[in-house]
Amino acid sequence: MAFKTGDFVKVEKDGAFFEGHVIPGEAGYITLKMVGGGYVAGFLESEVQVTLLPPVAAPPEVPKQVVRNTAKGAGIKITPSGKKITIITTGGTIASYVNTETGTVQPTFTGEDLLLEVPELEGFADFKIRDVFSLLSENMKPENWKELAQVIHDEIKAGADGIIVTHGTDTMTYSAAAAAYMIETPVPIIFTGSQRSPDRPSSDNHMNLMCAARAAAGDIAEVLIVMHGSTSDDFCSLHRAVKARKMHTSRRDTFKSVNMFPIANMDYFTGELTFLSEFVDYSKRGENILKITPALEEKCAIVKFVPGADPSILNYYIDSGYKGIVLEGVGLGHVSDDWVPALQKAADKKIPVVVTSQCINGSTALGTYETGLAMRKAGVVEAVDQLTESVFVKLMWLLGQGLDYEKVKELISTEMKGDMSSMIID
Template structure:
């Protein structure tokens, strides 16, 4: 067996000179005095860059860029570490999986679309790179090579606040192409700001999905070794390669530590914090699965809508642009609704109050919108819970005006769904009917009391 599998060039030469073997604890001293210490990992060689991969004591792998001035020493051999561990010493013993034979690893495609995850993996330089190719991701996070036979493609480089329906359509096409080519799972690297919108766009566009799709991003623009990018990417590749479900998911940190990530159903997830690593949370639903990247383990939390291989790929791409999401506030002027009607909008998602209300002075404008065959859907700005427009007079007036109740759909999901529905229905009535149907898990018919988070007080 090779002592330093995957290493070439100067990296290989340095390791051989030091007598280091994979599994040994080594110390790397750079010319500028920086010191890295950890377990030497095998390299999944996609490129010939002079990088040595070590596993730090915190469980993360990092890639250290080396040159002829780098000094490497073996601190402790693998045998000594295992001996001490057997005797009860608190040694770090990484699971050194043998690289599985190529033909056994599932084929996963990573599609890069932009965002923070593509700007922060260069541990060795400390620099925040503005745009990194998906191939660079593989380079920087070698562990994904053990999980899957990874291919990578940079589809676009868009900050996610600049995402819009035309890009959703391009991503749908790219993912469909990869699935048709036989990839067994797809990872979409995406900025976090609007990741949930794009992910749910894919959930509606793929009416049949034979493999999992995992959206992934990074919350922090930082050069820290504990950046969430690699943790999330490993988790997403694991979901794409091995998850039993064939759904569109968002895979991001589950808590502030590095224990597990969560795979959220795309239509039920929302970015709930500006900066925390565990910003993404399922609303009105439990996540689909907990994902333990270091243990290579996926634990189902919810029943999947469909399992891997159950369905044939059916793509219904296309999103109507003339759809608006309108959040209600006290005193909101009805001229805002009138404006949308006059500008030819075809759909309006209202984010009303409570069980699904708006000020009564808007009812006439809303009725006029419906008479113009604009689909008007009601959701709630409370986010949690379910719209019920039969309880109070205002709700009943809005129902009478033709508003479609959005059940427990997130306002953002209802917006994406309406955009999709309007592009794929042949009549106003069909569009309204489809908005009430549960197409991609966007409606959870049964809420348990434990779905509500526990608040700090």
């Protein structure tokens, strides 16, 4: 039967029934904003029976003044911290809700709205709100990283004992790495977000904010990513920002530490920390003197090598005036032999090329095979076990400090902010 966007319909597929409002979708599919929870489902038109139902009002949009959420948090123990904590909002899923007309997620919540979602935090700290951006994180740019770092610095300088940054998960590791390299911090800087918006029954925003607040009041004075440690509502993991990666598109425990354990896990109900390795040291509250160096060289690129790739890809960036390149090689960091002349061309032009591995775990090791030795001779520097995301930001930051070619090559493969593991976890 014919249907159009906005119709209220019942879809039958294999004996199961689904009701909802038709929203825009791909040709050949019927896409529904489902009743009872707001989830979106798509069906091949050729495989379903569609029945038009009498019109009903679409689910109401989330009001601007969010009602206190009292449904979560039963059994949680909270002891007032006496700390001053600034919550800096940038948008993302944690600050979003589902648009009832399109079925898409849009950032609309403020920091005050987020606090209302977690009433257990009332009295835990003296919270200050800074609503800086309202962006889905794919729209964050290096200029936003610099502005965010400056706001964080200014809040700490004004007396904040801890910082929470709410951020979209897709590019959180880039923004968090930028903050880590730009800021020497005497207090915790905690990035958190959610995989599912607050209007979803399975939203992870409540637990992530609870754990982030406790971490911001704690003694680990580094830039951390604090998110679900499992698919259940039981604990959050505290990841060093420069060693974490988003590993799943939708799971609530999407973030994992790579080549190291998380610094600790935090119990959702008690706030108790369990440290996971005796080999991981961390900066403690008050150890560092506040400092910011926010300059970045934005004309840097990430290039991914694939079998048969034409080295003219690399030549494009060299000839276009790029100042630094991160090259994702295969295995131990290799590219094919015919890329070596382009690598030498970059070196001749004093453009640092840093090689990482497309493998998730392990380290680069260009001294193992002849191809790797040729890459070394052509001036390539190894990232060792640094992540592509963090070493890309690190390269932008080092070049932004006005350092010369040889100094950048030296420092890019030198441990900073815990970005290289003392013991790689297989």
